[in-house]
Amino acid sequence: MSQGLHLSLRNVTKTFHGGAPFTALSGLHLDVRAGELLTLVGPSGCGKSTLFALVAGLTPPTTGEIRLGGAPVTGPALGRGVVVQQYTLFPWRTALGNVEFGLEGEAGVRRERARELLSIVGMSRYEECYPHELSSGRRELVALARSLAFEPGVLLLDEPFAGLERRVREEVGDELVRVWERTGTTILLVTHDVEEAVRVGRRVAVMTSGPGRIKEIVDVGSRTAGARRHVGRLLRDEFAAARGRKVAA
Known part of the structure; x- marks a missing residue:
């Protein structure tokens, strides 16, 4: 970090x-x-x-x-990481895929980094879930993880x-x-x-x-x-x- x-x-x-x-x-x-x-x-x-x-x-x-x-x-x-109310996640991507989006590097490196960020926000168990499968609170945590990616x-x-x-x-x-x-x-x-x-x-x-x-x-x-x-x-x-x-x- x-x-x-x-x-x-x-x-x-x-x-x-x-x-x-x-x-x-x-x-x-x-x-x-x-x-x-x-x-x-x-x-x-x-x-x-x-x-x-x-x-x-x-x-x-x-x-x-x-x-x-x-x-x-x-x-x-x-x-500057920015998170606003109803921060939009990509509905066609899993939690892991949302955090991976925009990360640089080879696919394996991006995935490892995205998993680390999900772990930081306490969302490791939900990495394969799509936004519609997550509660509103968990969606906010995925958005938070994505904002930390850079x-x-x-x-x-x-x-x-x-x-x-x-x-x-x-x-x-x-x-x-x-x-x-x-x-x-x-x-x-x-x-x-x-x-x-x-x-x-x-x-x-x-x-x-x-x-x-x-x-x-x-x-x-x-x-x-x-x-x-x-x-x-x-x-x-x-x-x-x-x-x-x-x-x-």
Whole structure:
């Protein structure tokens, strides 16, 4: 596995045009340490998905700078693994075949590497299963294995577990933590779920209501209950602020 890389956002602003200008992010600063698992939460409309798209290289910031491992992010790259909600697997390929897809090298080497990745996410027993034979949670784990195939310096996840029921969501989240512990990959998980953010993240970045900035970064440590209450209070304050702005408008 590749070494996780430091992800840095400095004074990032994103304004959309095409009608009335709309600023989704304004002067945002964020550091995700090399090899860290950080979760990002915020009120609806705070710019979480916009931030994700910027880090993934899908759209450039209006101002500011994004760097990964010291190099500027200028577009999509194999060094960034991306998993989104309902990440699509090839239905005609087995779990093993899905992970093999796109891997370089001879067939035997690709297969051995794909099996290693399935083992990392706890899916070795299901390598010959097709997507329709797998539960939604197991499909997400296959997608996670495929995203690790190119040994990314950072793994970006945009609410990939949002469609799962609570019990399955927790199981897949726990598996993600085990993957992180085994690989040392830098992981940024975007979620709207406070419970998930605190359960999975080692630190939780809380965004303000739009235009989005980082309000506070909360260290979880061993005090998960206290961190959960604190993150919840921060979000309630931002929901109230957003409502107040709407009334004033």
